[in-house]
Amino acid sequence: MTDTTWHANGDLLVEYAAGRLDYAAQAAIETHLTGCSTCRSEATRLTDRTTLEPVWERIATSIAAPRLPLPLRLLRRLGVPDGDLVVLRASANLLVPFALALLGALVFAIIGGFLGLHEQRIFYLTVAPLLPVLLVGGAYDTTDSLRELAEATTFSKLRIALLRTTVAIGFALPLAMLMALVPNIALTAGAWLLPALALTMCALTLFTWFSPQAVVVALSAAWLVVVAGVSAGGTTAVASSPWFQLVFLAILAGSAAVFAHRLRVVAWRRAER
Amino acid sequence: MSEVDDAELLRQVAAGDEAALGVLFDRHSAWLQMRLRRRTSDPDLVADVLQDTFVAVWRSARKYRGDGDVGAWIWGIAIRRLISLLRGHREPLPASADVIAAASPTASSAEDQILVAVEHGELGAALGRLSPELRTIVQATLIDGLTTREAARLLGLPQGTVKSRMRAAKAQLRGQLMTENGSL
Numbered sequence: 001m002t003d004t005t006w007h008a009n010g011d012l013l014v015e016y017a018a019g020r021l022d023y024a025a026q027a028a029i030e031t032h033l034t035g036c037s038t039c040r041s042e043a044t045r046l047t048d049r050t051t052l053e054p055v056w057e058r059i060a061t062s063i064a065a066p067r068l069p070l071p072l073r074l075l076r077r078l079g080v081p082d083g084d085l086v087v088l089r090a091s092a093n094l095l096v097p098f099a100l101a102l103l104g105a106l107v108f109a110i111i112g113g114f115l116g117l118h119e120q121r122i123f124y125l126t127v128a129p130l131l132p133v134l135l136v137g138g139a140y141d142t143t144d145s146l147r148e149l150a151e152a153t154t155f156s157k158l159r160i161a162l163l164r165t166t167v168a169i170g171f172a173l174p175l176a177m178l179m180a181l182v183p184n185i186a187l188t189a190g191a192w193l194l195p196a197l198a199l200t201m202c203a204l205t206l207f208t209w210f211s212p213q214a215v216v217v218a219l220s221a222a223w224l225v226v227v228a229g230v231s232a233g234g235t236t237a238v239a240s241s242p243w244f245q246l247v248f249l250a251i252l253a254g255s256a257a258v259f260a261h262r263l264r265v266v267a268w269r270r271a272e273r
Numbered sequence: 274m275s276e277v278d279d280a281e282l283l284r285q286v287a288a289g290d291e292a293a294l295g296v297l298f299d300r301h302s303a304w305l306q307m308r309l310r311r312r313t314s315d316p317d318l319v320a321d322v323l324q325d326t327f328v329a330v331w332r333s334a335r336k337y338r339g340d341g342d343v344g345a346w347i348w349g350i351a352i353r354r355l356i357s358l359l360r361g362h363r364e365p366l367p368a369s370a371d372v373i374a375a376a377s378p379t380a381s382s383a384e385d386q387i388l389v390a391v392e393h394g395e396l397g398a399a400l401g402r403l404s405p406e407l408r409t410i411v412q413a414t415l416i417d418g419l420t421t422r423e424a425a426r427l428l429g430l431p432q433g434t435v436k437s438r439m440r441a442a443k444a445q446l447r448g449q450l451m452t453e454n455g456s457l
Binding site for chain 2: 030033040064
C-alpha cells in the first residue's frame with residue numbers, strides 16, 4: 001500500500017488536522033494515512049512534539065514496571081485497586097510464607113503417614129489453626145521492609161498488613177482443607193476452622209501492640225497448651241464439641257471488636273500526626 | 274532513524290526491545306494523534322488512548338500476525354481503545370489489550386484496498402453523496418476498520434441493520450462508480 005503515487009501534501013494534512021475537510025476528503029486522508037509511510041512522516045513533521053513527549057514518558061514508565069505475577073493479576077481482575085497491588089507486589093517476601101506453607105503441608109502429610117490415628121488427629125488439630133497465624137505473622141513481618149513506603153503514602157502499616165493477611169489466609173485455608181483430606185482425620189477437620197480464625201484475629205490485634213515474632217510465639221504456645229488439654233483424655237472429640245467451638249467464636253468476636261477499635265485509634269493517630 | 278521496517282520493529286518489541294517501541298512511537302504517534310483528534314475533541318483522552326495503545330503494542334507485539342500494514346494494526350488497537358474510553362470503560366488494560374490485539378483485523382480486505390482509491394477522486398465523491406446514516410456505517414467499518422459487531426455496538430444498532438446498510442452503501446458506491454467510470 002505504500003507504493004501509491006498520490007500523497008497527501010502538507011497543506012492537505014494541515015486542513016485535515018484542523019477538521020476543515022469535507023467528508024470525502026477526510027475519508028481519503030484517513031485510509032491513505034494508515035497505509036502510507038511517506039504521509040505518516042509528513043504528519044510527524046507537522047505535529048508539535050511537545051504534545052507527544054509526555055505521552056511517551058508515561059508509556060516508558062508503564063512498560064518499565066514489570067508485569068504483575070499471576071496471583072496479583074487475578075486479584076486485579078477481582079477488582080483490587082492498583083495501589084494495593086503495588087504494595088503487595090513490593091513485598092517479594094510474600095513468597096516466603098507461601099513456600100513455608102506448602103512445605104509445612106508436605107511435612108504434615110509425611111509425618112501424618114507415620115502416626116497412629118489419635119496422634120494424627122492431635123497433630124492436625126495442632127498445625128491447622130496455627131498455619132494462618134504463622135503466615136500472617138510472616139506477612140506482617142515483611143512489611144517492615146516497606147516502612148518507608150508506609151510513611152510516605154496514605155497506606156497505614158495496618159492496611160498493608162490486612163492486605164497481606166487476606167492473601168496469606170487465602171493460601172492457608174485451602175492448604176488446611178487439603179490436609180483435612182488425609183484419611184481418618186476428617187472428623188477433626190471441622191474443628192479447626194473457628195480456632196484458626198480466632199487465632200488469626202488475635203494475632204492481628206496483638207500486632208498493633210507487640211512484635212510479630214512475640215505474638216506468633218505466644219499464640220502458638222497458648223494453642224499447644226489448649227491442644228494438650230483437649231487431647232489429655234485420649235481423644236480429640238472435645239475439640240468438636242459445641243462449647244469448645246463457642247469459646248473460640250467468642251474469642252473471634254472479642255478480638256475482632258478490639259481490632260476494629262484499634263484500627264480507628266491508629267487511623268486517628270495518623271490523622272493527627 | 275534507520276530503515277528497519279515496522280514488522281521487524283514489532284518483532285524486536287516482542288523480544289522486549291524498548292528502543293524499537295520508541296521508533297514505532299516516533300513513526301506512528303503523530304498521525305494516530307491526528308486521526309484520533311478527528312474522533313474526539315478531548316486532547317487528554319487522545320493522550321490516554323495513545324498511551325494505552327502503545328502499552329498494548331508493547332505487551333501484544335507477538336500477536337501481530339504479520340499480514341497487512343503495521344500502521345493499520347496499531348490503528349485497530351487505538352480506535353477500539355478510544356471507543357472503550359469514550360464509553361467510560363476504565364477496565365484494566367492488559368486483558369482488553371490482549372483481546373483487542375488478537376481481534377484487530379489488519380486493513381487488508383478488498384474493500385479497504387478499493388477505498389485507497391478514494392484519493393483518486395471518484396470514490397471520494399461517491400462517499401460524499403451517501404446519506405448520513407450509510408456514511409456512518411462506512412466510516413465505522415471501512416475507514417475505522419471495525420467489525421460489523423463492533424460497529425453495531427458503537428452505533429447502538431442491531432448487527433443486521435449494520436449489515437444491510439453496509440450492503441446498501443456498497444451497492445450505491447458501486448453503482449455510482451460504474452456510471453462514472455464504466456468499469457470496476
